[in-house]
Amino acid sequence: xxxxxxPSTVHDLLRTAxxxxxxxxxxxxxxxxxxRLLELVVTQAExxxxxxxxxxxGIDAIGDLARAAIEVLGLPQGAALELDDDSVGPPTxxxxxxxxxxxxxxxxxxxxxxxxxxxxxxxxxxxHVAADGTVDRHAVAAAADGRCVQAHIRMADLLGAxxxxxxxxxxxxxxxxxxxxLASALRASLRDAARGG
Numbered sequence: 001x002x003x004x005x006x007p008s009t010v011h012d013l014l015r016t017a018x019x020x021x022x023x024x025x026x027x028x029x030x031x032x033x034x035x036r037l038l039e040l041v042v043t044q045a046e047x048x049x050x051x052x053x054x055x056x057x058g059i060d061a062i063g064d065l066a067r068a069a070i071e072v073l074g075l076p077q078g079a080a081l082e083l084d085d086d087s088v089g090p091p092t093x094x095x096x097x098x099x100x101x102x103x104x105x106x107x108x109x110x111x112x113x114x115x116x117x118x119x120x121x122x123x124x125x126x127x128h129v130a131a132d133g134t135v136d137r138h139a140v141a142a143a144a145d146g147r148c149v150q151a152h153i154r155m156a157d158l159l160g161a162x163x164x165x166x167x168x169x170x171x172x173x174x175x176x177x178x179x180x181x182l183a184s185a186l187r188a189s190l191r192d193a194a195r196g197g
Contacts (some may be wrong), residue, residue: 018196045137142173
């Protein structure tokens with residue numbers, strides 16, 4: 001970038017960096033086909049709750065493993081992660097928790113959480129537990145390239161083997177019916193992050 005085009009304020013510098021991170025996220029997503037995106041969303045939804053950490057609802061993020069290791073886990077830059085060369089195939093990614101909320105607060109949480117500009121996708125979920133302990137986990141996700149996912153997972157209990165019941169992949173949140181508003185809110189959070197807040 002020529003000196004005359006360099007950002008002149010800290011705010012401009014942060015916005016430029018966020019835009020570059022968002023571009024990099026979209027480039028990585030171009031290497032993730034629809035089947036792989038569905039798989040990533042479902043896997044993150046399955047891992048959203050463990051035996052020690054109850055979460056009735058929440059929002060998680062999916063991002064590049066190397067970047068997340070530095071930004072989320074606090075590893076030093078250049079730390080050896082022993083990753084395969086994934087410059088051609090699908091990138092190596094990981095997920096992490098952004099917010100844990102009550103189910104009725106899920107949509108509102110999209111307005112207040114901090115989303116890194118390099119995030120590939122956001123995954124919101126809510127659990128419905130039946131009287132017999134069966135758990136229906138409903139997940140809605142949005143990717144930084146505009147794709148949206150809806151998935152329904154059923155488990156015998158919170159620690160049971162998950163079974164995928166339904167999954168939908170679309171570019172149009174309206175296609176997700178009752179989840180359209182949440183999917184749109186997740187996409188808006190990603191767009192805001194790409195603009196630097």
